[in-house]
Amino acid sequence: MRYSQRPKSVTREELRDNTHDLQGINWEKLETTREQARSARSSLYYLTGQSLLPPSTARLPGTERYVDFRRTNTNHHALIAHFQLRNLISATSRQDIYYAGRSRIMRTDSLGQSTSCVMDLARTPFSPLHSATFDITSMATSAADNLLIAGAFHGEFALTSLSAAHGTKPTQGFITHHPNGITNHVHIFPSRSGSAPTAAFSSNDRCMRLLDCTTATLTATHKYQEAINCSATAPDARLRAVVGDFHEGLITDADSGAVLQRLPRVHNDHAFACAWADDGVHVATGAQDSTVAIWDARNWAQPLTSFYSTLACPRSLHFSPVGGGRRVLLAAEADDVVNVVDAVSFDKCQSIDFFGAVAGVSWVPDGSSFFVANADAKFGGIMEFERSAWGEAEEQQFAVVDGSSMAPVEHVSHVAPMQGQSGSGSSVGVKGARSRGSNTAPPSSPLRSNNRGKERGSDGERERERLRHGRAKVPMEWIDEHRMQGEARVRLTETQRSRRGMRLGELLV
Incomplete structure (x- = not known):
């Protein structure tokens, strides 16, 4: 493998079983198969102690297909400055993909044809108290604000406008001079006033700091008891989820930093990943004990569910954006695996596996x-996966209370035991509905049809038929379809979304 050659790119059409996989590896020439290599690597991962879970541990069934492989560009490699920090790629479009190469932020496109350096911080002079090397540990972009920001190993930050003229130097400074001031995570969120975007820095010196991206000045510093590894701000910018070198997550006031809720202890190790979904309700946290927990913001008493990662611990979590189709959660592990988890039921996923350390997903x-x-020195690159469909609807049971029909349940909240552990757990969902993951059969009592339906003719008949079967089509998006048109976060029109996955752009006319 050391002396094998790879093409500059690998496309979906070029995949050929064991002679040309998504990383361009010819397994047949190596006299083995990809499956055998995967089995050997997984076993070695466990035997060397890199995985805390034995191979027999029950994981989410990887039976789904939410995305399809599209392309790997093999000549673009992100570099990991700290082995626990894996948020080193961010895309504002398919034509603008930014990734960290130690002291540089590089830009490329989905075809890998154009490459440029957006930030060159390699020779930047800093305070004599610190090294002159700007080792990028985390980065983020805001497509709405045309912003790119990076944090580094010694508390440095660099900020630039993506619409600035070529050659414009980034704004640079320090968020802290603490000797243990590693920037563990940074994300950009809009302020509630709508004035200026704000960057939230999670630092290893036990602080959360807020930076006004317009003036590049710190507006708040929130001190905690342990190192902060990651944070996620709610869509309305009122609350913030915070995780770090402690086992329970924190729900804090986004302005004051005050701890409003300590989440029950689900993780048994430090947490390095969290995400807040665009519906404002669902929150995900991931820890080094290989667990991911899903929370409902309407009730922090216990998680909706929790599950194990596949091979390594989860390092980066990202919910799909509004308008992106079926609700899914990306759970990127430290090595080899990105799970695309169903973010409606959280009981199944599509497991994408390859070979190499994951420097980030976006x-x-x-x-x-x-x-x-993929940061592997030999077989890494920038890999793209596209949604295979959009706006799917799924059959789901109506809530039934005392034999009366209720509105269809948009999301069935349930608390499940950890995958692979014993325990019955509660399977009662919203308004008394049974969860889809429950082994208990749905109530057999007949559903009542209302009298108003009888006056609607054929519409009433359809309504009664739907109620008689006790099932309904439930939208899989974060918001209802009728709200998509006026939602600023939705980038594609209804027609464009309906054509997603059809690959019309590849047709020659």
């Missing part, structure tokens, strides 16, 4: 695809 803002930064 959705395109319109949700049509996402990119994976």
Whole structure:
């Protein structure tokens, strides 16, 4: 493998079983198969102690197909400055993909044809108290604000406008001079006043800091008891989820930083990943004990569910954006695996496996695809996976209370035991509905039809038929379809979304 040659890109059409996989590896020439290599690597991962879970541990069934492989560009490699920090890629479109190369932020496109350096911080002079090397540990972009921001190993930050003229130097400074001031995570969120975008820095010196991206000045510093590894701000910018070198997550006031809720202890190790979904309700946290927990913001008493990662611990979590189709959660592990988890039921996934350390994952803002930064020196690159469909609807049971029909349940909240552990757990959902993951049969009592339906003729008949079967089509998006048209976060029109996955752009006319 050391002396084998790879093409500059690998496309979906070029995949050929064991002679040409999504990383361009010819397994047949190596006299083995990809499946055998995967089995050997997984076993070695466990035997060397890199995985805390034995191979027999029950995981989410990887039976789904939410995305399809599109392309790997093999000549683009993100570099990991700290082995626990894996948010080193961010895309504002399929034509603008930014990734960290130690002291540089590089830009490329989905075809890998154009490459440029957006930030060159390699020779930047800093305070004599610190090294002159700007080792990028985390980065983020805001497509709406045309912003790119990066944090580094010694508390440095660099900020630039993506619409600035070529050659414009980035704004640079320090968020802290603490000797243990590693920037563990940074994300950009809009302020509630709508004035200036704000960057939230999670630092290893036990602080959360807020930076006004317009003036590049710190507006708040929130001190905690342990190192902060990641944070996620709610869509309305009122609350913030915070995880770090502690086992329970924190729900804090986004302005004051005050801890409003300590989440029950589900994780048994430090947490390095969290995400807040665009519906404002669902929150995900991931820890080094290989667990991912899903929370409902309407009731923090216990998680909706929790599950194990596949091979390594989860390092980066990202919910799909509004307008991106079926609700899914990207759970990127430290090595080899990105799980695309069903974010409606959270009981199944599509497991994408390859070979190499994951430096980060990023959705395109319109949700049509996402990119994976594979940092393997030999077989890494920028990998793209596109959504295979959009706007699916799924049959789901009506809530039934005392034999009366209720509105269809948009999301069935349930608390499940950890995958692979014993325990019955509660399976009662919203308004008394049974969860889809429950082994208990649905109530057999007949559903009542209302009298108003009888006056609607054929519409009433359809309504009664729907109620008689006790099932309904439930939208899989974060918001209802009728709200998509006026939603600023939705980047694609209804027609464009309906054509997603049809690959019309590849037709020759």
